[in-house]
Amino acid sequence: MYNMFAYDFTETMRVTNQWLGASAQALGSYPVHGLAPNPMFRLLSAWGDVTERSFDRMVARPDWGIDTVVGEDGRDHVVQVEKVMRRDFGDLIRFRVQGRRESKRKVLMVAPMSGHYATLMRSTVTSLLPDCEVYVTDWHNARDIPVSAGKFDIEDYTRYVIDFVRELGPDTNLVAVCQPVPLALAAVAWLAEHEPAAQPATMTLIGGPVDPDAHATDVTDFGRRVTMGQLEHLVIQRVGFKHAGAGRQVYPGSLQLASFISMNLDTHAAAFRDQIMRVAKDEAGDHDRHNKFYDEYLAVMDMTAEFYLSTVERVFKNREIARNVFEIDGQRVDISKIKDVATMIVEGEKDDISAPGQCLAAIDLLTNLPAKKARTHLEPNAGHFGIFAGRAWRDNIRPLVLDFIDSNAGRPATRRPANANGEANNGVVDKPAPTGSGPTPI
Template sequence: MDLAYFWYEGARALMAPARIAADVTRYAVQNPANPLAYSPYARSIAAGCEMFERVTRRYGKPHFGLDSTVVDGVAVPVTERVVWERPFCRVVSFDRGFLRPPAEPQPKLLIVAPMSGHYATLLRGTVEAMLPNHQVYITDWSDARMVPITAGSFDLDTYIDYLEAMFEDLGPDLHVMAVCQPAVPVIAAVAVMEARRAHPVPVSMTLMGGPIDTRPSPTAVNCLAQERGQAWFERNTIAYVPPTFPGAWRRVYPGFLQLSGFMAMNLDRHVTAHADMFDHLVTGDGDSAEKHREFYDEYLAVMDLTAEFYLQTVETVFVEHALPRGVMRHRGEPVDLAAIRTCAILAVEGEKDDISGVGQTLAALDLTPNLPDARKAYHLQEGVGHYGVFNGSRYRAVIAPRIAAFIRAMAAERREPAARAPHLRAVS
């Protein structure tokens, strides 16, 4: 498996002439000067060429493209600014250009994007929904193949170190949202900080579809990791980065392998979507075709993960269940969730989540016995799967407002320590 990346890149190079030929053919048959350009025959050829080019293309890192938002009924411009940076991550701030300050103070919210193969731009909709009422930051993780090997290693311990540094630099009065995979390192970082009474600890953390304890409602992903174990993943999924990239010879879990796993889980849906895309192109349904392009331009853009991070996560989270069993360690020190006494927790789950089953994120509330119940909340969103927990219509209409209300309540309690926030554990 070590040389799989070399074979993959070699195959891509061999396909390059065919991709160029497909592009040339498509432009030729779509040229307005071509008398056959508007015939069903020409549209079919052009559609086939576009589908071939898209299936064999390397998709680059997308842009957030969030140029404006609406605050208190007024449209304001949004600009991106890097406020924290290390070799494997940078934190991007979405700065809003106010003509006048908002009517009420707006909380600082750090969205910790998953390091699971996709870029942080997958959370574009997550950011967009929170922008009107929060100063939003997001972790923009680096593609491991683009990080020189001289930058050192990056494992789960390093991940937690990074989070602690972010919390300290962005605090005080910071709220954190962990989407899926980062739920474990985020709650671990908070526990470590609370155990040593470090300041500033985040005011609250929202854990969304995260694998805090993968034993309840195990999914196919959980079962595969449990059955195969770390050694199998190291033999079958780890490869060296080819010398054509800055991160040459770094051991990684390649993004194309992660993507193949994602696609295989719902292969029939992806095949149907691409068949429909071909039909849209042939019939001239430009709007539907553009929606397909937008979705798959994001979905097919993947990044590599460092081997040490990937393997340590598999072993710690999915095989050993170290965090819920109380045996997880960070830099040799125990990660004790009982140390969490001040940072409020909102657990959000999707009823149809096939990545993190129902109960896996909720476990965070039971594993923090010294956190007052008034600072714990739970939201189960009916009718949504994993993606719907942090994106889509129900996220915008129901989940995002629930998170915003929780953050406001916890922020108010922090400003007025004597006040008691209402118990927000609920099912919707």
């Protein structure tokens, strides 16, 4: 009950701050203050506006917001999100583009389960839609999943990826970003050994901790400093009675958000201070640069306790993937069994979450993969967010990934930009993430 009290206390503090922000915004906006103009009232209202919005977004599930995509005919085509597979802890969804010929490129984006929703990949999905049929793993918030649904750890996560790839077929091009990279690698290895006919055509691994010890970061250092007992005692809580998952043990998204922000507190503090001043001067917009970024960044979800703890223990501490000793149901998954799946590794030179070398370690495990089927790319001056959703992705990495897919399918490259500026971003504005704001410090 203590852990449940802690969870509800955190939610109480969030609601209280949201209420204080709304109250301050209303108080500072009374017309009567115009009789005695004072900048204090504008600042009070601006502080309340930013505060209320920020704390409200923490429990809001962002919408994908991908309504149309430009087709080969130059027209906008409506995009509909369809659920291909429904599971307790996550769905396989498809972005179906209406009224266009189906693309030969079928891409499965394996999204992180690391505190943010899969919508963190919105700009990545948007950039791929003009040229691909895009499917995404859409993970659910653990607080909304009843205890009766059972557990969900990294073995279950790997099984989900296996099932999704099996559902889509062998012409699938798997793209895993950050946290799921080692588990996606294990899923493909399992298929290679047990169901080779269901293997994906290609696998692109972007900025993930295959071997966390390859290059130390604040994330890996934290994993080394704390014991599993300390971690469980400090961060695991039980979902309160307000939610469908009441009683489920989770690693709360609020704690994950706190760890994100603490990695570069000065940057975030300056961003919010500047936004308050812009609101006070009537220079801010509902969908301005700040709000676009933080509406997504502040929207966090809980992870099941067993998933979080098993990730720390088995991927970071014991390095089971890096040592090629990972098991599912007591059966070893041998990564060297991958012989036919063309693999591309992408890293960012300035990635402070999964530093260069951590993802590249996958190449050393693919001992039976022909050299001609392996490709690596280190993006200069790119941080963690940039290599899958920022300018580095759109300008450099995305074209490389599409060319890699085509070359291993025996097709000439046919990629094209989605707008007149030559950028396949469908109008998405580049949002540089503050240092340490990547999707997974676990």
